[in-house]
Amino acid sequence: MARKKIVIANWKSYPATKRDALKLFTAAKKSAARARNVTTVVCPPVIFLPLFTARRKLFLGSQNVSGEGGVAHTGEVSASMLVPFQVAYVIVGHSERRALGEDEAMVAKKIRSALAEGLQPILCIGEAERDTEGAYHEILRQEIRSALVGLSSAEIRRVLIAYEPIWAIGKSAADAMKPEEVHEAVIFIRKTLTEIIDRSIAERVPILYGGSVESDNVASLYTYGDVDGFLVGHASTDAKSFNEILESVSNA
Ligand code: PEP
Numbered sequence: 001m002a003r004k005k006i007v008i009a010n011w012k013s014y015p016a017t018k019r020d021a022l023k024l025f026t027a028a029k030k031s032a033a034r035a036r037n038v039t040t041v042v043c044p045p046v047i048f049l050p051l052f053t054a055r056r057k058l059f060l061g062s063q064n065v066s067g068e069g070g071v072a073h074t075g076e077v078s079a080s081m082l083v084p085f086q087v088a089y090v091i092v093g094h095s096e097r098r099a100l101g102e103d104e105a106m107v108a109k110k111i112r113s114a115l116a117e118g119l120q121p122i123l124c125i126g127e128a129e130r131d132t133e134g135a136y137h138e139i140l141r142q143e144i145r146s147a148l149v150g151l152s153s154a155e156i157r158r159v160l161i162a163y164e165p166i167w168a169i170g171k172s173a174a175d176a177m178k179p180e181e182v183h184e185a186v187i188f189i190r191k192t193l194t195e196i197i198d199r200s201i202a203e204r205v206p207i208l209y210g211g212s213v214e215s216d217n218v219a220s221l222y223t224y225g226d227v228d229g230f231l232v233g234h235a236s237t238d239a240k241s242f243n244e245i246l247e248s249v250s251n252a
Helices: 018-034 046-051 079-085 104-116 136-148 179-194 218-225 239-251
Strands: 005-010 038-043 058-062 087-092 120-125 160-163 207-210 229-232
Touching: 005 087, 005 207, 005 239, 018 038, 018 046, 018 058, 018 239, 038 087, 038 239, 046 058, 046 079, 079 087, 079 104, 087 104, 104 120, 104 136, 120 136, 136 179, 160 179, 179 207, 179 218, 218 229, 218 239, 229 239
Parallel strands: 005 038, 005 229, 038 058, 058 087, 087 120, 120 160, 160 207, 207 229
Antiparallel strands: none
16 A cells, blocks of 8 residues: 655754754755655754744644643643644654653653644654664564553554664664665564554554665665655755755655
């Protein structure tokens, strides 16, 4: 079944100024408009969200969301606060946030907070290192189960999974995963989903790859990795690279 292609830009804590943020978003908007059959999502630092307007094929996402109810949570931004700013997606459980102490219980709460407000969670999972015995499978299974078990089928249908092996993040195309390794992980993730929900739904959950996706490796990762798209970090903060990535995915 042909699935929709999706490319998500994770700007992390970049850029430093409002002016640069506007420039980068304008470029992403043009690239997204040119890309055929690709949904583009830009996840800027939350402070820049009010500057941007979503378009057809170009959506806004947040890099984080509070999993807590109530107001006594200094520094947190709730899902209901994001909605009026046209935010449609939210990254949850990124490894850089897990490294700051976000645990599985917090990730599960954030997924539920996002869903309750109609946002689509992008659940990030991934092992810190690869072992030859395949123990990383158990890490992936645990991250999926702890985040999704207990959700209804209708809720899981609105979740996207971003497989981001931590060891491949923030490097270069040469250090990224090989397409056949990505393919193997995608098969495993789908199999794990079938332990939780009907196969027909598991097959429709978008699975993205993230970890040093650049213009040099994106076409082969898409063609041979069997992914629905990508979560792009550093290359999404360079207008030319991001345009090339969207072009490649569009043509793939
Ligand atoms: C990320 O951190 O989500 C990511 C994919 O980063 P990079 O593309 O820089 O590896």
